[in-house]
Amino acid sequence: MALKNDLFLRALQGQSVDRPPVWMMRQAGRYLPEFRALRDQYDFFTRCQTPEIAAEITVQPIRRFHMDAAILFSDILVIPQAMNIPVEMRPGLGPYLPQPVRTASDVERAEVPDVHQALSYVFEAIKITKQKLDEEVPLIGFAGAPWTILCYCVQGQGSKTFDMAKEFCFTQPEAAHALLQKITDTTIAYLKAKVSAGVDAVQIFDSWGGMLSPVDYQEFSWQYIQQIIDALKPHAPVIAFGKGCWFALKEMSQSGASALGIDWTLSAMNARYLSGGRITLQGNFDPARLLSPPATITKMVYEMIDAFGKDRYIVNLGHGILPNIPLENAQAFIEAVKSYPDRNL
Amino acid sequence: MALKNDLFLRALQGQSVDRPPVWMMRQAGRYLPEFRALRDQYDFFTRCQTPEIAAEITVQPIRRFHMDAAILFSDILVIPQAMNIPVEMRPGLGPYLPQPVRTASDVERAEVPDVHQALSYVFEAIKITKQKLDEEVPLIGFAGAPWTILCYCVQGQGSKTFDMAKEFCFTQPEAAHALLQKITDTTIAYLKAKVSAGVDAVQIFDSWGGMLSPVDYQEFSWQYIQQIIDALKPHAPVIAFGKGCWFALKEMSQSGASALGIDWTLSAMNARYLSGGRITLQGNFDPARLLSPPATITKMVYEMIDAFGKDRYIVNLGHGILPNIPLENAQAFIEAVKSYPDRNL
Numbered sequence: 052m053a054l055k056n057d058l059f060l061r062a063l064q065g066q067s068v069d070r071p072p073v074w075m076m077r078q079a080g081r082y083l084p085e086f087r088a089l090r091d092q093y094d095f096f097t098r099c100q101t102p103e104i105a106a107e108i109t110v111q112p113i114r115r116f117h118m119d120a121a122i123l124f125s126d127i128l129v130i131p132q133a134m135n136i137p138v139e140m141r142p143g144l145g146p147y148l149p150q151p152v153r154t155a156s157d158v159e160r161a162e163v164p165d166v167h168q169a170l171s172y173v174f175e176a177i178k179i180t181k182q183k184l185d186e187e188v189p190l191i192g193f194a195g196a197p198w199t200i201l202c203y204c205v206q207g208q209g210s211k212t213f214d215m216a217k218e219f220c221f222t223q224p225e226a227a228h229a230l231l232q233k234i235t236d237t238t239i240a241y242l243k244a245k246v247s248a249g250v251d252a253v254q255i256f257d258s259w260g261g262m263l264s265p266v267d268y269q270e271f272s273w274q275y276i277q278q279i280i281d282a283l284k285p286h287a288p289v290i291a292f293g294k295g296c297w298f299a300l301k302e303m304s305q306s307g308a309s310a311l312g313i314d315w316t317l318s319a320m321n322a323r324y325l326s327g328g329r330i331t332l333q334g335n336f337d338p339a340r341l342l343s344p345p346a347t348i349t350k351m352v353y354e355m356i357d358a359f360g361k362d363r364y365i366v367n368l369g370h371g372i373l374p375n376i377p378l379e380n381a382q383a384f385i386e387a388v389k390s391y392p393d394r395n396l
Numbered sequence: 397m398a399l400k401n402d403l404f405l406r407a408l409q410g411q412s413v414d415r416p417p418v419w420m421m422r423q424a425g426r427y428l429p430e431f432r433a434l435r436d437q438y439d440f441f442t443r444c445q446t447p448e449i450a451a452e453i454t455v456q457p458i459r460r461f462h463m464d465a466a467i468l469f470s471d472i473l474v475i476p477q478a479m480n481i482p483v484e485m486r487p488g489l490g491p492y493l494p495q496p497v498r499t500a501s502d503v504e505r506a507e508v509p510d511v512h513q514a515l516s517y518v519f520e521a522i523k524i525t526k527q528k529l530d531e532e533v534p535l536i537g538f539a540g541a542p543w544t545i546l547c548y549c550v551q552g553q554g555s556k557t558f559d560m561a562k563e564f565c566f567t568q569p570e571a572a573h574a575l576l577q578k579i580t581d582t583t584i585a586y587l588k589a590k591v592s593a594g595v596d597a598v599q600i601f602d603s604w605g606g607m608l609s610p611v612d613y614q615e616f617s618w619q620y621i622q623q624i625i626d627a628l629k630p631h632a633p634v635i636a637f638g639k640g641c642w643f644a645l646k647e648m649s650q651s652g653a654s655a656l657g658i659d660w661t662l663s664a665m666n667a668r669y670l671s672g673g674r675i676t677l678q679g680n681f682d683p684a685r686l687l688s689p690p691a692t693i694t695k696m697v698y699e700m701i702d703a704f705g706k707d708r709y710i711v712n713l714g715h716g717i718l719p720n721i722p723l724e725n726a727q728a729f730i731e732a733v734k735s736y737p738d739r740n741l
Contacts, residue, residue: 211556214718217684264660264682297642298661315609316643337609339562373559 054251056188059120062331062365063252063288063309071356071364072119073388074191075381076292077371078112079124082381085111095140099125102175109176109190110183115378116385120189120252123180123245125173127195127256130237131204133169135162144208151207153219155226161204163233166240173241174248181249192250194242194279196257196293197234198272204230213259220271227271235275239282246287253283254290254312258370261295261314268299280306290333294370300325315340315369319358333365336384341368341376345383352387353394361391399596401533404465407676407710408597408633408654416701416709417464418733419536420726421637422716423457424469427726430456440485444470445517451524458533460723461730465534465597468525468590470518472540472601475582476549478514480507489553496552498564500571506549508578511585518586519593526594537595539587539624541602541638542579543617549575558604565616572616580620584627591632598628599635599657603715606640606659613644625651635678639715645670660685660714664703678710681729686713686721690728697732698739706736 054060059072080086086108089098098104108124128138128146141147152158167174180190203209205216220227242253260272272293280289284307291303292312303311303326310331313322315338322332336355341348356366366388372381399405404417425431431453434443443449453469473483473491486492497503512519525535548554550561565572587598605617617638625634629652636648637657648656648671655676658667660683667677681700686693701711711733717726 209556211554212684212718214684214720217682218687218720221685221688261661264685265663265666267682267685295640295661298663298666316606316640318610318643321610321643337562337612339557339559340566340609340612342563343566373557375559375563 054186054189056119059189059365060251060288062363063290065329065331065363067362069361070388070391071359071361071366073366073385074118074120074122075112075368075372075384076122078116078118078122079108080372081374082372082376082378083111083115084378085115095126099129100172102172102179105172105176106179106183109180113184113188116382118188118385120191121180121184122191122193122254123173123177123250125176125193127193127200128203129170129173130194130200130234130241131161133164133166133241134233134237135160135164136204138203146203146208148203148207151215152201152204152230153215155223155229158226158230158233161230161233163236166237166244170241170244174244177245177248177250189251190249191252191254191290192242192245193254193256194238196255196260196272197231197238197275198263199257199259200234200238201227201230201271202259213262217262220267231271231275235278239279242279242283243286246283250287252288252290252309254292255279257291257293257296260293260299265298268296269302273299273302277306280308284308292333297321297325301327304330310365312367313369319355323359329363331363331365332359333367335367335369338368338370338373338376341372341380341384343380345379348380348383349387352384353391356388356391399531399534401464404534404710405596405633407708408635410674410676410708412707414706415733415736416704416706416711418711418730419463419465419467420457420713420717420729421467423461423463423467424453425717426719427717427721427723428456428460429723430460440471444474447517447520447524450517450521451528454521454525454535455528458529461727463533463730465536466525466529467536467538467599468518468522468595470521470538472538472545473548474515474518475539475545475579475586476506478509478511478586479578479582480505480509481549483548491548491553493548493552496560497546497549497575498560500568500574503571503575503578506575506578508581508585511582511589515586515589519589522590522593522595534596535594536597536599536635537587537590538599538601539583541600541605541617542576542583542620543608544602544604545579545583546572546575546616547604558607562607565612576616576620580623584624587624587628588631591628595632597633597635597654599637600624602636602638602641605638605644610643613641614647618644618647622651625653629653637678642666642670646672649675655710657712658714664700668704674708676708676710677704678712680712680714683713683715683718683721686717686725686729688725690724693725693728694732697729698736701733701736
C-alpha cells in the first residue's frame with residue numbers, strides 16, 4: 052500500500068515539491084494535553100515499553116496537527132538499558148543511571164544484546180503504530196548517537212558540561228572506544244530491526260556532539276555515526292542531527308546521510324554553505340521562538356522557508372518542542388508551512 | 397612605572413611577539429588549594445566584596461604559575477546586585493535571584509546605580525591588586541554581557557536553556573530592551589571606573605549568547621556589547637568573548653574590540669576565516685582537555701599555537717578552568733606556551 056502523504060520521503064530524496072514537509076522534534080510530548088493525560092496514568096518506561104501506549108502517543112500529534120511525518124515515541128536510553136546498564140527516570144532530575152560506566156571493567160560488563168529479544172516492545176510498537184497511521188504519513192524511528200549515549204552512561208545523569216564523560220574519553224580512550232563500539236553495534240542492529248518492523252526513515256540524535264572540539268568530535272562521535280549511516284543507508288534514508296555540530300557539516304554532508312538536522316544557531320546561508328549546498332537540511336526554528344505570538348511565528352516560518360528554499364528542506368525545530376508551548380502556537384507553526392504556497396507575496 | 401611583562405598588551409595591539417601570551421579564564425579558582433583555603437573561610441560575596449581578599453585571590457595564580465595577565469577576582473552578578481536585583485549564592489545550586497525580573501514593572505524597579513558608590517569595593521580591590529602585582533603583569537577587569545546578565549535576572553538561577561529569559565525577550569521585547577539598556581548603562585559606567593582604578597584591559601563575557609539564533613543575537617545581545625565596546629575603547633583594549641557565538645564573529649571582528657575570545661568548537665582555520673584573519677584571537681583549549689596527561693597537554697598546546705600562529709593570538713581555554721584539574725596539568729598548559737619558542741621541531 053502506498054503512503055497517502057509521501058512529501059517527507061520525497062524531500063529526503065531531494066525531489067522538487069510544492070512546499071517543504073514539516074514535523075517537530077518531540078512532537079509527541081508534554082505540550083499536548085492528551086500526552087499529559089497518559090503521563091499522569093503511566094510512568095516513563097511503562098509508556099516506552101507498552102507497545103499500545105507508545106503507538107497511541109506517537110499518533111496523538113498527527114491526529115491534532117497533521118504533520119507530514121510521525122516519529123515513534125521512545126527514548127534514546129532504551130539502548131543502554133538493553134545493554135545491561137540500568138536506567139531510571141527520576142521526577143525532577145530526569146534520567147538517572149545508578150551504575151555508571153567509569154572503568155574498563157564496567158565497559159566489559161556492558162553487553163551487545165540480541166535486540167530482537169531485548170527491545171521487542173519497540174518493534175511491536177512500530178507495527179501497531181503503522182496500523183493506526185493507516186498509511187497517512189511516514190513513520191520515523193530514531194536512536195541516540197553513540198557519543199550522546201556514552202555521555203549518559205558515564206555521567207550517570209544529565210549535565211551542563213558532561214565533564215565526567217569527557218574525562219573518561221580523555222584519560223581512558225581505549226575503554227571509551229570499546230564502549231562506543233558496543234553502543235554502535237547495538238544501535239545498528241536496533242535500527243535495522245526498526246526498519247524491518249516498518250519505519251520509513253531513521254534519525255540519529257547527537258544532542259551532545261557540540262560539546263567536543265572538532266578533532267575530538269571526529270574521534271569520539273562522528274566515526275561511530277558514520278558506521279551507523281553506512282550500515283543503515285541500504286535499508287532506509289538516514290537523517291543525522293548533531294546539536295551544536297555546525298563545524299562538522301562538511302563531513303556529515305559527504306556521509307551518505309539523506310538529510311542533516313541543524314540547530315537554530317545556523318543561518319540558512321551558513322547551513323547551505325557549510326553543508327555544500329546540495330543535501331536536504333532539516334530544521335531549525337528556535338524552540339523558544341514558539342513562545343512568540345502566532346502571527347509572529349507565521350511570519351518567521353515564511354522567512355525561514357524563503358531563506359532555505361522550498362526544496363531539499365524539511366521544516367522542523369532546532370531541538371525538541373518545549374513543554375510550555377501553547378497549542379495554538381504549535382498549530383501556527385505547522386499551518387504556516389502548509390499555507391506557504393498560498394501566502395500573500 | 398612600566399609593566400615588566402607587557403606581552404599580553406602587545407598581543408592585543410597586534411604586535412609581533414616571540415610567543416603568544418597565556419592566561420586562563422577562572423585562573424583564580426577552585427582548582428587551586430590556596431583558593432580553596434580562602435573559600436572555606438569566607439563565603440562567596442565576602443570574597444568578592446572584601447578588597448584585600450579579592451586582591452589576594454587575584455594574585456594567587458600569578459604567584460604559582462606566572463601567567464602573562466591577571467584577572468580581577470569578582471563575579472558578573474555584582475552588576476544586578478548593584479542595580480537593586482538581589483543575588484544570593486546557594487551551595488550546590490549556584491547563583492539564586494529571589495526576586496527575578498518577569499514584568500515591565502520589575503524592570504522599572506531595577507536601578508542604574510552610581511557605580512562609584514555601589515561597587516566601590518571593586519575599585520578598591522583593583523588598587524590593592526595593582527600594588528600586589530607590582531607591575532609584574534597587566535590586570536584585566538571584566539563584566540558579563542547584558543544578555544547573559546538578563547538571563548540570570550529573569551531565570552533567577554542557572555539553566556540549561558534559559559527558556560524563561562528567552563520567553564521574556566520574545567513575549568515582552570520592550571521590557572527586555574529596557575532592562576538590557578539599564579544593564580548596559582550600568583556596565584559602561586562600571587568598566588570605565590575599573591579602567592580609572594587601574595585595570596589595563598577589559599573583557600566582556602557573553603556565556604549564553606550562543607543560545608540565541610543569529611537574528612535574535614543581534615537584537616538581544618550584540619547591539620548592547622557594541623555599545624560597551626564603543627564606550628570603552630577610547631580608554632582600554634576590549635576583549636569580547638561569546639561562548640557559542642561563532643556565527644557572529646564577522647560583526648564582532650568589525651566592532652573595534654582589540655581581541656575576540658573563542659570557544660573550542662572552532663578550529664583555528666575556521667576562527668581566523670570567520671573573524672576576517674586580522675584581529676587578535678584568544679582561546680580556545682577545551683577546559684576538559686586539561687584532564688589529559690601533561691605530556692598530551694604539551695603536545696596539544698604546541699599544535700594549537702602552530703595552527704593559530706604565534707602572532708595576534710592569546711593562549712587561553714575556551715571557557716573557565718574546571719575545579720577538578722590537577723595542578724600539574726594546569727602547569728603543563730602554561731609551561732607549554734612559555735616553552736613554545738624552544739620546542740624541538
